[in-house]
Amino acid sequence: MDKALLEIRELECVRGDKQLFKGLSFSLGAGSLLHVHGPNGSGKTTLLRAIAGLVLQESGEICWNGEQISRQKDEFNRELLYLGHHYGLKFELTGYENLKVFANLSGSDISEHEVEAALMRFGLAHCVELPVKVLSQGQKRRVALARLLLQPSKLWILDEPFVALDAAAVELLLDVIKAHVAAGGMVILTTHQEVAVEVGSLQHLHLGQAQPAQTSQAAVAEQH
Amino acid sequence: MDKALLEIRELECVRGDKQLFKGLSFSLGAGSLLHVHGPNGSGKTTLLRAIAGLVLQESGEICWNGEQISRQKDEFNRELLYLGHHYGLKFELTGYENLKVFANLSGSDISEHEVEAALMRFGLAHCVELPVKVLSQGQKRRVALARLLLQPSKLWILDEPFVALDAAAVELLLDVIKAHVAAGGMVILTTHQEVAVEVGSLQHLHLGQAQPAQTSQAAVAEQH
Amino acid sequence: MLATLRCMVMRDLTLAMRHRSDVLTTVFFFIIVVSLFPLGVGPEAALLKEMAAGVVWVAALLASMLSLTRLFADDYNDGTLEQLLLVPQPLSLIVLGKVLAHWIISGLPLVVMSPLLGLQFGLEGDELMMLMVTLLLGTPVLSLLGAIGAALTLGLRGGGVLVSLLVLPLYIPVLIFGAGAVTASAAGMGADGHLSLMGAILLLALVLAPWASAAALRISVE
Amino acid sequence: MLATLRCMVMRDLTLAMRHRSDVLTTVFFFIIVVSLFPLGVGPEAALLKEMAAGVVWVAALLASMLSLTRLFADDYNDGTLEQLLLVPQPLSLIVLGKVLAHWIISGLPLVVMSPLLGLQFGLEGDELMMLMVTLLLGTPVLSLLGAIGAALTLGLRGGGVLVSLLVLPLYIPVLIFGAGAVTASAAGMGADGHLSLMGAILLLALVLAPWASAAALRISVE
Amino acid sequence: MSEWLAMGGHGLYIWGSYAVTALFMIVEVILVVRRRRSLMQRLGRMIRMKDSEVSG
């Protein structure tokens, strides 16, 4: 494994009065993929949001390039693409407009053509002119995922990206992820579906059962 | 197959300027399950909502017990349980309170104990007292699904019920569905996940590709 | 029937109680709007007394209208409304339950608070009484009519402002009779005519509005 | 920097144009609120003229405040806000862009409309001019301060009413100087003092508010 | 002539009324006609595209 870009040290997250995990440490280098496993409510989403800097951890450190992310928000955000349970799309805008706004804001200089190509790749050619609102669940998610093709971020954090996608789209997304990892990118993802994400240096992280009594389970990270 | 309780005749649905399907006919008797297949945007959700009476069809008839559902809203609703992409839960109320309200409104007389048992069955024992808002995605969906155990409806319409559930919960839901069909209930469901729903008299319905030019595809219903 | 009504009212009240600040904020909005006027207009007592009834009524209109946007919006966004449409009970009954809860949360407190605000503007005895009575008759109408507007604008962007555009013209008769009754009684004329008209409007709204809102809801959810 | 600002402003304007009625409805709300008062208070010309400035200003406050609730709410609900927080640009710049767009959509039209409403209340020449100028200076402040309130109440139930509770007190100085300037010029006194004070408030708000709103947003999204 | 235009001192009001009315009516007619024309163009394009799709 290359030099670790992302390092998590002794992370502890608490929601309400519930400790989700503690003493969680792992590190991730270029060209690797981390698959976070765990039953419902085990804290996968919380972990991913903490890494993205959207949730404050109780204790522990999250470092990017050796420095804590909270100290270098702008730099870290430039390297990060987070897609959560929410679609993160403006439902009144069309898919094209949504992507264009994100591309502009992230500072990357993206041509009309590239946006169209991304939408096309995700099979949305015939609904570029429709507001996202009227699209089907799967089509909405495809629009959100099309961002993956447009933003040159190093670290992708994907929280259940396969939800609502049909078989063809799942296949496509897997290809996109594999290509990203192969090109030296990093991906952290969770999914409950059985999909074959075998690529690069693959790590699995298992978060514990969501049981009341058994709060502070040791998290097991195993190298593939 | 028994006498057909639900009959769809020459159904045509249009969204915006797009014809999703037309000339769709099938019928469903007691103790049967209809699995609706189709890629993203092919109109599965629209079909399910039309059957539930939430979307007006462009033409065609949807009959329950031989009479159109629009003419017998209350009677039909008594026999129906529809769970869509949305959770249909009040995020400020606890899981228990949510279920209680639905039970009350559907007129069924349900004891505290039964509600608790349903939540327990879906593995929510330790979060009955939390507002649904703070639950994880999978836990929210479990709460919504717990309604299946409480309302004595004949026809279940489930739009991607397996989304966000972990393996254990998928297993559980399959058991619940099988038991319902075995007891003479009817289920219509869609899912993009690979799950083994083999039970009772199983029908498959394939909705066409979501292609621009090719609007009026024949829908294929095959008996299993 | 009554069970359904009670269940809906209790549900919405519970939800409101979960966020107790909701109840308070409507009243506070009412108070603040009323208090803004002396700041904008200036402190002359005679002028203020003359405007009193009008200002309190306009503030009540606005407060009730503001809280309207939320009447169905929450249920719509989290998909509960869909489920309520599928409940084997008349939809207008469910709507009536929600409106009733809305009035208890946002209308009743205004009625209770109004004498205090009237005092601030120099109203006295009978006029205060009249102010309260007209609000008691009028605020349920506001909630009922408002429900139609809220149902029609459901899920539309800019719903908050759109709902006021739709609903305020409908509110105007209530405003005219309500404020008119107070002014009339202040001028020593009888206000019985006004009051009975308001009663009639209330009855009419009670019969027609839940039905119209239910129709609007069915349209909006599609 | 300017590119980011322009992108945000254009984005929000595009969104507003998608529903052109949005722009119109704020103005109409303003007009309706102003028109409600004579209905409540009665048609006497002298009384109305005296209240004119106050009423128009209070209506502007309310109109701007009402449209505020939507400033961040849409972005919050559909998850875009989360994404905006993750954008590698200073958040206060993004906020400033949104506020600017909000003012263009909801503040500027009020300024344009105000002379017409002033006419209805019997204001003339100089007073109308003064009303317009004060609104031109004041409405951006309303949008800027409002953004703080909107950011703080994000995602809270009852945000609409809560935001008014937080924001209206902040608006009061603007209201007093704004309406005061009109009244002063109507009374033949100079209003220069009022105007320069309003200018100062505007500058202060322009510097501080985007920064405070950005901080509030970070808190709200967690 | 100018006396007639002055309308006994009420010229501004009368001509203001008639002019605005005329303006509104003319603008409305223009808008309606333009809407129809652009619609026809759009539909024509649609049909042409369909045709070429079938033949090509």
Place this chain on the structure above:
Amino acid sequence: MFNLFKYASPASFYPLAGRLAMGFGIASVILLVIGLYMSFFVAPTDYKQGEGYRIMFIHVPAAWMSMLIYVVMACWAAAGMIWHTRLSSMMASSLAPTGAMFTFIALWTGALWGKPMWGAWWVWDARLTSELILLFLYVGFMALESAIDDPRRAARASGLLALVGVINVPIIYYSVQWWNTLHQGSSIKVVDGGVETSMSEIMVWTLLVMTFACWFYTIAVALTRVRSIILERESGASWVKALLQERKS
């Protein structure tokens, strides 16, 4: 417009509407020319108001049209809700902009008339106020319709609003009495009387001609607009395709 009722199908109504619009358009232009000539050159100067009263010849027809159009619109909306005929809701939405325009013209001309007569652009008289509310009702109708993307849903929602709004019209109308007894009536009554006594036969005729001109104008514009609306909403239908093919060749 009632005899059009049997043409409930857009396909058969579309060509008919085209012919009718043409006819009414021509008639309205002719009447307008005659009416304008009468207003300025035939009708005599009023002994009380001087020339100012000539505003009446557009003010009154506009005010009448504004109210009539709302009622007709609500009737179409009701027909649409009851019989689910697509054409009815299209008719309703094609009338709204013209109705709003006439309402605005009535307000505008009234204001321009009020300044020389009453010395104020605007007074908060019941009649004036109710006209203003009517404008809000129109605008609300149009705003709601344009805020909803799906045309069928928009038609149903705005139709319901028009129906609810029409209940409000008589209420506003009767509120006039209550309101005026409280606050001593403004000068409109006096002026009314003045105009009425001085209304010569030729004035009445002029008024009638202008009214019919506005009426025919409304019909022509609404029919033209409804033709566009029909095409927009039925663009997928086969008869539209056939029609366009025909036009092209």
